[in-house]
Amino acid sequence: MNLKQLAHMLALSQTTVSRALNGYPEVNEETRRRVMDAAKRHGYRPNPSARRLATGKTGMIGYVLPTGAAVDIDPHFVEFLSGLGDYARSHELDLVLSPADADDQETTYRRIVANRQVDAVYISSPRPVDRRVALVNTLGIPFIVHGRSEGFDFDYAFTDIDNEGAFHEAARLLIQLGHRRLALINGDDRETFAIHRERGVRRALAASGLTLGERHVCSVVMTEENGYRATRRLLEEGDAPTAIACSSLIMALGVVRAVRDLGLSIPGDVSLIAHDDVFPWLRPENFSVPLSTTRSSIRLAGARVAERLAARISGLEEGARGEVWPVDLVVRGSVAGAPA
Amino acid sequence: MNLKQLAHMLALSQTTVSRALNGYPEVNEETRRRVMDAAKRHGYRPNPSARRLATGKTGMIGYVLPTGAAVDIDPHFVEFLSGLGDYARSHELDLVLSPADADDQETTYRRIVANRQVDAVYISSPRPVDRRVALVNTLGIPFIVHGRSEGFDFDYAFTDIDNEGAFHEAARLLIQLGHRRLALINGDDRETFAIHRERGVRRALAASGLTLGERHVCSVVMTEENGYRATRRLLEEGDAPTAIACSSLIMALGVVRAVRDLGLSIPGDVSLIAHDDVFPWLRPENFSVPLSTTRSSIRLAGARVAERLAARISGLEEGARGEVWPVDLVVRGSVAGAPA
DNA sequence: AGAGTCTTCCAAAGCGCTTTGGCTTTTTTG
DNA sequence: CAAAAAAGCCAAAGCGCTTTGGAAGACTCT
Numbered sequence: 001m002n003l004k005q006l007a008h009m010l011a012l013s014q015t016t017v018s019r020a021l022n023g024y025p026e027v028n029e030e031t032r033r034r035v036m037d038a039a040k041r042h043g044y045r046p047n048p049s050a051r052r053l054a055t056g057k058t059g060m061i062g063y064v065l066p067t068g069a070a071v072d073i074d075p076h077f078v079e080f081l082s083g084l085g086d087y088a089r090s091h092e093l094d095l096v097l098s099p100a101d102a103d104d105q106e107t108t109y110r111r112i113v114a115n116r117q118v119d120a121v122y123i124s125s126p127r128p129v130d131r132r133v134a135l136v137n138t139l140g141i142p143f144i145v146h147g148r149s150e151g152f153d154f155d156y157a158f159t160d161i162d163n164e165g166a167f168h169e170a171a172r173l174l175i176q177l178g179h180r181r182l183a184l185i186n187g188d189d190r191e192t193f194a195i196h197r198e199r200g201v202r203r204a205l206a207a208s209g210l211t212l213g214e215r216h217v218c219s220v221v222m223t224e225e226n227g228y229r230a231t232r233r234l235l236e237e238g239d240a241p242t243a244i245a246c247s248s249l250i251m252a253l254g255v256v257r258a259v260r261d262l263g264l265s266i267p268g269d270v271s272l273i274a275h276d277d278v279f280p281w282l283r284p285e286n287f288s289v290p291l292s293t294t295r296s297s298i299r300l301a302g303a304r305v306a307e308r309l310a311a312r313i314s315g316l317e318e319g320a321r322g323e324v325w326p327v328d329l330v331v332r333g334s335v336a337g338a339p340a
Numbered sequence: 341m342n343l344k345q346l347a348h349m350l351a352l353s354q355t356t357v358s359r360a361l362n363g364y365p366e367v368n369e370e371t372r373r374r375v376m377d378a379a380k381r382h383g384y385r386p387n388p389s390a391r392r393l394a395t396g397k398t399g400m401i402g403y404v405l406p407t408g409a410a411v412d413i414d415p416h417f418v419e420f421l422s423g424l425g426d427y428a429r430s431h432e433l434d435l436v437l438s439p440a441d442a443d444d445q446e447t448t449y450r451r452i453v454a455n456r457q458v459d460a461v462y463i464s465s466p467r468p469v470d471r472r473v474a475l476v477n478t479l480g481i482p483f484i485v486h487g488r489s490e491g492f493d494f495d496y497a498f499t500d501i502d503n504e505g506a507f508h509e510a511a512r513l514l515i516q517l518g519h520r521r522l523a524l525i526n527g528d529d530r531e532t533f534a535i536h537r538e539r540g541v542r543r544a545l546a547a548s549g550l551t552l553g554e555r556h557v558c559s560v561v562m563t564e565e566n567g568y569r570a571t572r573r574l575l576e577e578g579d580a581p582t583a584i585a586c587s588s589l590i591m592a593l594g595v596v597r598a599v600r601d602l603g604l605s606i607p608g609d610v611s612l613i614a615h616d617d618v619f620p621w622l623r624p625e626n627f628s629v630p631l632s633t634t635r636s637s638i639r640l641a642g643a644r645v646a647e648r649l650a651a652r653i654s655g656l657e658e659g660a661r662g663e664v665w666p667v668d669l670v671v672r673g674s675v676a677g678a679p680a
Numbered sequence: 681a682g683a684g685t686c687t688t689c690c691a692a693a694g695c696g697c698t699t700t701g702g703c704t705t706t707t708t709t710g
Numbered sequence: 711c712a713a714a715a716a717a718g719c720c721a722a723a724g725c726g727c728t729t730t731g732g733a734a735g736a737c738t739c740t
Contacts, residue, residue: 002696013720018698028718048455049396050696052389053725060436067425072620078418081437085407089439094457096400096436097421099429115388117434223621250621253593257628280412281563281590288597342726353690358728368688390726393695 001044010038021046052116060094061309062118064109064132066102072221075250076277076298080124080146083302091310106135113139119313122146122305127190142312144305148192148322155320157312159304163193166294166327167200167245170273173329174243175208178338179271183241184212185230185251189219194247197275201245216241220251227254235262235270242338246274249282252291267336276330290332296325341384350378361386392456400434401649402458404449404472406442412561415590416617416638420464420486423642431650446475453479460649462486467530482652484645488532488662495660497652499644503533506634506667507540507585510613513669514583515548518678519611523581524552525570525591529559534587537615541585556581560591567594575602575610582678586614589622592631607676616670630672636665 007014012035020027020035027035038044052058065073081095088095096118100108109132112118120142123132130149137143137156145158167184174182184201187194202212215237220226227246231254234241246252252274259270266272266289276284276293284291311317347357352375360367360375367375378384392398405413421435428435436458440448449472452458460482463472470489477483477496485498507524514522524541527534542552555577560566567586571594574581586592592614599606606612606629616624616633624631651657 003698004696014697015699015721016719019719022698026718031718045451045455047393047696048457049389049392049398050725051698053387053393053727054696054698056389056725058389065421065425065435067422067429069426071422071426073418073422073425075415075418075619075621078413078415081405082407082411082413085405085413085437085439086409089407089441094436094438095405096434097425098434099425101429111385115385117388221621223623225621225623225626228626261628279415281415281561281565283563283565286565286568288601343728344726354727355691355729356689359689362728366688371688387726390695391728393697394726394728396695 001042002047003044006035006039006042006044010035056116057313058117058119059092060096060118061088061306061313062096062098062112062121063124064105064112064121065097065099066105067099068102071102074125074222075279077124079277079279079298080302080305083297083299083304084122084306085302087303087306087310091306093306093310105132109135109139113141120144120309122309125191125193128192128195142309144308144312146301146305148196150192155322157308157317157320158322159301159308159325160193160322161296161301161325161327163196163327164200164203166275166296166329167197168204169200169327169329170245170292170294171201171204172207173331174245174271174273174335175204175210177243177271177335179241179243180210180338181216181239181241181243182210182212183216183234183244184218185227185234185244185246185255186217186219187222187247194219197245197247213239213241215239222248222251224250224254224257227251228258229254231255231258232262235259235264241270243271243335244273246272249274249276249279249284249291249293252284252287253282256287256289266334269339271335271338273329273335284330285332287334289334291334292332293330295328295330301325341382342387343384346375346379346382346384350375396456397653398457398459399432400436400458401428401646401653402436402438402452402461403464404445404452404461405437405439406445407439408442411442414465414562415619417464419617419619419638420642420645423637423639423644424462424646425642427643427646427650431646433646433650445472449475449479453481459653460484462645462649465531465533468532468535482649484648484652486641486645488536490532495662497648497657497660498662499641499648499665500533500662501636501641501665502667503536504540504543506615506636506669507537508544509540509667509669510585510632510634511541511544512547513671514585514611514613514675515544515550517583517611517675519581519583520550520678521556521579521581521583522550522552523556523574523584524558525567525574525584525586525595526557526559527562527587534559537585537587553579553581555579562588562591564590564594564597567591568598569594571595571598572602575599575604581610583611583675584613586612589614589616589619589624589631589633592624592627593622596627596629606674609679611675611678613669613675624670625672627674629674631674632672633670635668635670641665 007017020032122144124146126147126149129151133149148160273292276295278297284293347354360372462484464486466487466489469491473489488500613632616635617638624633
């Protein structure tokens with residue numbers, strides 16, 4: 001059933017039917033009702049391909065997915081997606097993932113914009129002066145950055161959490177408990193979130209006249225294994241830290257394992273606070289020693305990004321508004337006063 | 341730059357240019373070269389929306405993503421996606437995720453087929469007599485099932501691993517080591533893979549005149565927490581098993597934690613074998629006690645599914661061919677002879 | 681040389697929708 | 711009550727591509 005047929009059976013023109021369906025004002029309310037009614041009764045659904053061609057609107061939001069044998073999609077992605085999808089569903093939006101060579105995403109961005117394959121895109125895991133942000137900004141497609149990039153001469157729209165504040169609070173708590181040697185097991189420090197977290201820790205230390213030892217901060221891909229290795233290294237060297245801040249729950253698993261393997265205990269010998277993105281399948285309260293965390297649901301962020309993208313697509317949101325969400329500090333059993 | 345302009349500047353008709361570009365035979369080879377050349381030089385790319393409208397081909401493969409506040413996307417998904425994306429990229433295919441109410445995916449399937457939004461779809465985590473498989477089969481869109489459904493009166497194309505064989509081998513090994521009381525911590529037993537795994541274990545036990553105790557098999561969502569709980573329950577009750585087969589590495593984390601919390605050891609008191617889907621961020625060889633696994637890369641499966649979908653789209657693959665991949669049994673330190 | 685066959689190209693008709701510009705008819709207004 | 715404005719509808723022109731049905735010219739064959 002296409003528009004032509006529907007119009008014919010209503011003895012109206014395609015123009016009128018189209019306008020009635022799309023809520024244009026220049027059609028009699030009764031006519032509109034008739035049309036709407038007939039459309040529903042016959043299950044008429046405008047052909048999206050045709051609509052696309054005519055309007056340029058696709059009803060899809062895009063994401064350029066870096067791929068390659070050596071590229072691992074972050075498990076956070078799926079949780080973010082969960083939130084995004086949930087919102088998208090309620091607004092009849094689809095999500096298109098365009099796989100790209102991790103080293104050449106530009107081509108793909110240009111393609112999806114030039115081809116008008118999507119109405120808007122989002123960018124995740126940004127770095128300072130992220131090229132993707134600059135590119136997408138000049139290409140002129142609506143977009144939201146999940147996270148923050150920095151150092152541009154333009155503003156843009158983003159949704160981020162207060163990583164610096166979160167880790168500042170975490171470090172401050174540890175310092176208050178008497179810890180003097182903190183360590184930070186961080187994610188990839190080319191990404192902004194990691195930079196912000198480190199900054200937060202340093203700021204808290206500095207406020208008490210302390211510093212973050214050079215060997216007490218490390219930046220690794222956030223795997224269980226790397227958490228383990230980093231912790232072994234930290235605790236086996238001289239000048240071992242008495243408290244660790246950790247950028248992910250998955251790494252924290254490794255931290256816990258390493259501490260135990262060394263015959264030490266949490267929080268007796270080492271206090272631990274990790275960042276929790278709120279995975280349903282890995283809960284900090286269920287660690288052997290319940291884990292203190294800085295908590296922010298990445299799923300909620302996904303839903304929010306979708307919401308903002310939808311708003312931008314329909315012109316309800318404009319401008320370069322950035323928003324920063326506060327992060328909860330949840331104290332559980334994994335922190336205690338510094339050992340004597 | 342569109343076809344019209346390109347044709348005009350070449351002093352050819354749109355027909356010829358279109359045909360030259362799409363490799364039709366009825367065009368002079370030299371003309372074709374000229375066209376190809378000009379197209380490349382001017383960066384001409386056919387508008388996909390227009391092509392879609394004309395041909396119905398979208399260059400996209402679809403996946404219906406169940407969503408909802410209570411729905412968690414399986415972390416396996418992202419790894420599968422990784423492989424899928426990697427292959428899709430090399431073939432200029434995009435992936436569109438259509439979020440659907442988890443309880444009403446049918447509407448979404450019907451929509452994407454009726455609207456011709458994608459050229460093919462894949463289905464994951466199938467159950468026996470899975471409605472999605474039946475639906476998609478009648479809708480007549482090319483599809484591949486990742487996993488297996490059962491009990492239909494028709495055949496279909498799938499790519500699956502030998503879950504039964506894998507768990508049969510694992511159980512057989514444990515039995516050979518003298519274990520008599522095995523337990524299985526399984527995934528959702530409404531899904532085929534879990535059913536197959538249980539069947540494998542039972543078959544191995546039966547071959548030695550043993551059975552799987554009713555309380556020795558459990559079916560849970562595959563989280564660390566559930567692995568922990570299941571293990572506590574298993575080991576604290578009478579008639580505790582001396583060996584555990586576990587359907588996922590994430591649950592195995594919980595198993596290990598529970599065993600340790602009970603003051604027991606692996607493999608001294610309990611032997612453990614888990615299924616490893618090969619996550620880059622969680623490796624069985626890095627468990628405190630290196631974990632024996634049945635191993636099959638879900639990422640490779642993703643790439644294979646993409647490959648088959650691409651083949652089906654271009655008509656290179658037909659029929660209801662199903663393929664079943666063998667699974668490696670990798671023995672590491674977590675298994676040993678049964679305690680006396 | 682004339683008929684038949686390829687080869688190579690083209691004009692035009694879709695694909696199904698939106699939107700422009702215009703034409704009636706009805707309502708408002710001075 | 712005539713003129714102006716508003717309301718309600720339509721025909722037709724796109725959007726940019728593919729594909730059908732020819733047609734002209736080149737080639738083969740008897």
